[in-house]
Amino acid sequence: MKSIVYFGSAHQARLEGRETLPAKLDLIMERLHLCDRVKGETVAIKMHCGHSIGYSTVHPLFVRRVVNAVKEGGGRPFVTDVGWDVRATEERGYTTETLGCPIYPTSGIDDKYAYIHERPFKNVNTWKVAGMIEDASFLINLAHVKGHPACGFGAAFKNLALGCVTGATRRAIHDTMHFDQYWFGEKCPDLQTRQRIIESCPFGAIVEDKEHPGELHMHFEQCNQCGRCLQVAPEGSLKIDAANFNAFQEACAISVSQSLGTFAPGKATHFSLATHITPVCDCFGFTGMPILPDAGVFGSDDIVAIDQAALDVIGNTRLIEENIPVSMEVHPHEGHPFARLHGPLKDPYKVTEYGEQLGLGTRDYELVDVLPVEQAARPHVTYISAT
Numbered sequence: 001m002k003s004i005v006y007f008g009s010a011h012q013a014r015l016e017g018r019e020t021l022p023a024k025l026d027l028i029m030e031r032l033h034l035c036d037r038v039k040g041e042t043v044a045i046k047m048h049c050g051h052s053i054g055y056s057t058v059h060p061l062f063v064r065r066v067v068n069a070v071k072e073g074g075g076r077p078f079v080t081d082v083g084w085d086v087r088a089t090e091e092r093g094y095t096t097e098t099l100g101c102p103i104y105p106t107s108g109i110d111d112k113y114a115y116i117h118e119r120p121f122k123n124v125n126t127w128k129v130a131g132m133i134e135d136a137s138f139l140i141n142l143a144h145v146k147g148h149p150a151c152g153f154g155a156a157f158k159n160l161a162l163g164c165v166t167g168a169t170r171r172a173i174h175d176t177m178h179f180d181q182y183w184f185g186e187k188c189p190d191l192q193t194r195q196r197i198i199e200s201c202p203f204g205a206i207v208e209d210k211e212h213p214g215e216l217h218m219h220f221e222q223c224n225q226c227g228r229c230l231q232v233a234p235e236g237s238l239k240i241d242a243a244n245f246n247a248f249q250e251a252c253a254i255s256v257s258q259s260l261g262t263f264a265p266g267k268a269t270h271f272s273l274a275t276h277i278t279p280v281c282d283c284f285g286f287t288g289m290p291i292l293p294d295a296g297v298f299g300s301d302d303i304v305a306i307d308q309a310a311l312d313v314i315g316n317t318r319l320i321e322e323n324i325p326v327s328m329e330v331h332p333h334e335g336h337p338f339a340r341l342h343g344p345l346k347d348p349y350k351v352t353e354y355g356e357q358l359g360l361g362t363r364d365y366e367l368v369d370v371l372p373v374e375q376a377a378r379p380h381v382t383y384i385s386a387t
């Protein structure tokens with residue numbers, strides 16, 4: 001059965017507020033019956049509050065509308081994000097006064113408040129789900145859509161996967177990319193060749209391993225799979241393989257299954273705002289120029305469907321190449337804009353595939369536009385000359 005994803009386009013026909021995104025978010029909340037579902041619930045609104053001087057996260061005006069809807073419905077909302085992003089969040093406009101509810105760190109001020117979930121996957125044995133998430137009875141996943149250096153794209157999955165666990169689990173999720181062996185030093189014993197491999201990468205993705213001096217270590221986030229290093233590395237000494245990249249996305253899906261699994265059926269819903277889409281995650285602490293046109297706002301009870309829909313809608317637009325930092329390199333191959341930016345092995349759809357396999361939702365969805373943009377049909381005119 002198809003899941004419904006409600007959508008409000010960033011486009012508008014008229015210069016009227018009701019055709020803009022905050023008003024469309026209201027329509028989506030109505031269609032999801034949010035008010036009717038939160039009476040008496042303790043509602044965690046998980047968002048990414050950004051970091052340092054980043055300003056492309058979900059604007060407080062949108063958050064406030066969600067908070068108001070929860071209050072109108074008789075729920076007790078609080079906004080929550082990981083500790084280091086909640087700290088000094090008032091500098092980015094998120095305060096109790098602006099949002100209308102308190103803001104709490106997901107796993108306490110010392111990142112110690114968590115519940116242990118056992119689920120072995122590569123290097124991760126236990127998943128520490130943040131206490132403020134697991135203690136809530138209803139979850140609103142309020143995500144910002146953007147690029148991501150580890151997996152090409154971050155939105156609903158990413159917001160929960162890395163934001164509803166402690167820092168230790170977050171680091172372990174990133175480390176899954178190193179679990180499958182990619183460097184075979186015995187096939188490249190010459191130290192000068194090793195140095196040449198390091199120098200071959202224009203993005204600084206290959207470095208000397210701190211724990212094993214002389215051996216090589218890959219920063220997968222910085223690798224766009226251009227293949228330059230493979231032209232230098234002796235055959236079989238270095239692998240640039242999908243397994244390493246996919247591990248991160250599978251770990252993200254498992255992480256979401258652990259946190260989302262603590263909510264009863266029907267007690268979670270997801271919103272994604274695809275505006276000011278930056279090349280990398282909001283964790284970076286700054287905001288560059290948008291690299292894709294604004295798409296709009298999405299809402300669904302199905303986390304798989306909402307990320308799939310956002311990717312599909314964005315996939316029909318084009319990279320704004322002139323806005324991409326010159327230190328990055330756009331792949332010439334066909335494919336999703338995020339994969340062209342971060343490399344073909346960072347397939348942004350992988351996380352929805354893994355999520356579907358885990359039973360978190362379906363990639364088969366129906367996109368319902370809550371306020372389709374009317375097209376203006378006008379007879380041909382000849383403009384009056386100014387002279």
Ligand code: SF4
Pocket residue numbers: 200201202203204205206222223224225226227228229230240
């Ligand atoms: S494939 Fe390209 S980006 Fe990746 S490590 Fe090799 S040289 Fe660097």
